[in-house]
Amino acid sequence: MVFLSKIKYFFFFAIFCVLIFFPKGASVSGVTNLRIEILALCGNDVQESGEECDGVDLAGSSCVSKGYAGGSLLCNANCTFNTSSCTSGGGGGSGGGGGDAVITSVIFSGRAYPLSKVGILKDGQLVLTTIAGPDSNFNASLSGLSSGNYIFGVYGEDNQGRRSSLFTFPVFITRGAMTQVSGIFISPSIAVDKSVVERGEDIAIFGQSASNAEVTISVNSEEEFFVKTNADKEGIYLYNFDTSPLEMGKHSTKSKAALEGGVSSFSKTVNFAVGTETESDQAPTKISIKGDLNRDLKVNLIDFSIAAYWYKRSLSSDFKKIEAEKLNNDGKINIVDFSIMAFYWTG
């Protein structure tokens, strides 16, 4: 009897551990890889990468090593050499140091898809695009920033023009410092070949991710299904999912990628239905985007401004139709509509 009682407590203790620890482990995936560090900080008296000198730290340089006969080599406030006190043997010493060696900047690096376009948003504005290498890695730097809090967003665009979900993170930028944000792992792009699939038929779930990444696909039903597949060298992945175990009705799917200990966040969610007849999905680039009020396939400041125009006004009959299609169909513009727009934001 005592043994039975102990078993009961052990059972509850096990449930307790699962409830407390499991969800936490699951919820942080995709964000754990991100690392934000200051690479160089001008003004801390330590010469670092990107600086010629810093205060008294001249990195072993002197007027002589700079080609002068003698004198004192100094360091400018912007961490460049100042040779104005150097003397030359013959005539004519030269003036101060060069331009801005260390400027307030941020360097982004991480994984996207092989040879894909990567876009970087600063406080919701698209400010930089770059192309990832054949190994899926990308590197980009942004300068001309002030000191303060920024919210950066990074997205990838696959070889078919499909965008990943926007990965955003806040960063505090320090004046005169070079800040590196590494370990960004852009979520896979995703699409399905059918908008409605006959129960029992396969639905192809595909997209692009980092080269040779392991892709986990989640299919949302009453019971959530997880399947795994591997992306090829070009980052392409495809999984033919058998819809037999799914109930009739609406479903959705999303994916995430893992490679060398790094895990991406989940991709966008793509919807499909299980029905009695199969219908092919339309071309992904032609899909209308929620929040895209001016139908330019982007959600940005223009759409925000159009919504701001109608905020607290009664909608025209034409705009009511757009609100119904692109926002939450409640016949008015309020904070909920702006939230929908913020979720689908492309910059």
Added chain:
Amino acid sequence: MRKIIVFTFILFFLFLARFTFAAETIFEIKNQTFRVGDIFEAGFFVNTEDEDINAIEGKIIFPEEIISLKEIRDGNSIINFWIDKPKNSNGEIMFSGIIPGGYSDKKGLVFSAVFQSLKEGQGIFGINNVKILKNDGEGTEANIKTSNPGFYILKQDQLFPSSIAPEEKDIEPPEPIELIMTSDPEIFNGKQFLVFSSQDKVSGIDHYEVCEGKKCVIAESPYLLENQNLSKEITVKAIDRKGNERVAILPRQKIEKWYERYLIFAIITILVIVIGYLISIILWRGGKK
């Protein structure tokens, strides 16, 4: 058996605590006691509790009879686009804005407000009608935990150190302006308008100015252009709360034809009339001789 029931209840509440998402709003003042005449800053922060949020709106009520609002600072705000920029209206600070792509952190500054105490008494900051929306594409409201901090204002002669909020130094201009000229059939009857946005990380944007040619006005985005034939250069200025400016210029899209320049047209017309008149006089005199 009773123990098991109690244990099950504890588990149930722990389960609820773990899974119920509640963002927290924090209205933070460094002290709770001030003297009459003190200037103090109060910051409005949000703790997202590891969830992604993308929109926030609300109202902060302060007792106008004992404190007055000196300044609102939104320079380092997590809000990227204000729908309603925080402003004072009879003791209420209303605000709403969005964070494109979402935000998740422990203590994100929405804005701060600088107050001056007017007379002794006690007061409370009311945080009302706050909505925080999840970044889920549907605008789902998050559960919110709020607290309404209180404070005391004492006579000047009482032994409390004076509390003065430090003056912000800002010598940096606002960030580069995103400026787009566009038209849309749904607003301004399809006429050309400007959209613009900038940020200032120190004191915050105070206002924008739009100049069409030499005519300048204080403006908000979206701004309907007066000169719809786009024949004038457009300048947009973002001015921060300390007066620093950032300028963006859109060159004129169309060159005016000479007859579109009414002044020149009027001068030429007058000259033609004068010259014609002179010629006619000369000819008339010549004919007389």
